């Protein structure tokens with residue numbers, strides 16, 4: 001079935017430009033291989049870019065990127081089987097594997113341990129790591145970013161890996177600058193003619209949310225709007241109510257605290273945007289900008305008061321799995337796509353940019369056809385998962401979230417209720433839709449080899465009250 005997103009893009013571009021795009025791709029095969037700069041922000045929400053509909057934010061660099069390329073409004077990670085959602089997200093992207101097909105070893109182990117565990121498997125056919133594929137295809141590879149909750153065997157495979165453990169609080173405010181400086185140093189001092197693949201992954205705008213004073217001063221809590229779906233407390237136990245991230249604000253959540261946290265979050269984003277601008281200026285100075293693909297994405301989403309939640313351990317649209325994704329570069333068109341895509345689709349996409357064969361182990365779908373306005377089969381629905389406590393499937397219009405451990409179901413009409421305010425699951429007139437979406441969810445689970453049941457024998461009570469003996473973590477933002 002042709003996806004509406006493709007239709008939209010196709011209507012705009014295909015007739016006029018598909019011939020041009022084919023020509024451009026063909027011409028590129030004779031040109032030097034392009035560079036690739038992949039920027040993965042940490043906990044950057046899908047709505048964390050001004051040009052994508054958040055005018056309260058200041059993100060001139062990312063706005064420019066949006067204007068030059070394709071932005072994906074329905075990009076997601078598949079989910080997480082642990083509270084640290086960063087880790088499986090980054091591992092999916094660096095291996096091209098979906099959530100339930102990640103290699104069976106601990107992905108926080110170093111490369112030698114990983115390779116030893118995979119000794120009976122064939123590299124390329126059974127497993128692949130993005131930097132190794134890029135290096136094998138003639139790229140100089142460089143990672144700069146955090147090491148905790150990363151795909152460590154992949155980081156170990158970069159030609160140059162500069163990793164920082166979590167910065168100390170006093171270093172947090174400079175984190176975006178330090179990471180941008182690292183890329184600029186690399187670009188200015190590299191001694192090879194090889195094209196580069198840079199993975200820039202700063203721990204920003206992840207908490208604690210502290211930016212340099214000039215960015216902190218830009219946002220005042222009184223100027224920040226509360227989320228449309230703000231609630232003091234989540235209406236039931238979603239299976240992960242007191243995980244670390246949920247303790248970043250006291251219960252019940254208050255408008256003042258949420259506004260303060262949003263203001264700090266925006267400051268971190270604007271700081272990151274400023275320093276990404278310095279990287280772009282450097283590329284331009286070096287004459288590399290026109291031959292470089294630039295990818296900007298977030299590793300996971302984040303709730304900041306939506307539905308009474310503060311973390312990424314949930315499946316709401318303004319929640320844990322929905323991420324920003326913007327791609328610009330040679331031959332890429334300008335526009336927006338609402339195709340359902342996963343972050344791990346970047347693995348084959350980056351291979352395509354590099355004109356490298358896509359390893360058999362990579363499961364994602366290359367985004368190159370969408371980016372160049374060519375016809376391509378798109379996903380009809382999108383599946384997300386969190387531990388054994390939450391499962392969701394969405395289509396163009398409908399979304400169902402199932403909480404098996406407490407026997408709760410939510411059905412949302414995203415077309416008329418994008419903030420997921422009105423749960424329609426108990427409405428008699430929606431019984432057939434609930435049944436249809438549950439069947440689709442079960443189908444998606446089967447396709448993804450997800451063994452979790454959608455019903456359990458003795459569900460727990462869904463009712464939940466905040467613990468009164470659990471002090472909120474002292475986040476900087478609580479002040």
Ligand SMILES: [Ca+2]
Pocket residue numbers: 042043085086206299300
């Ligand atoms: Ca993250």
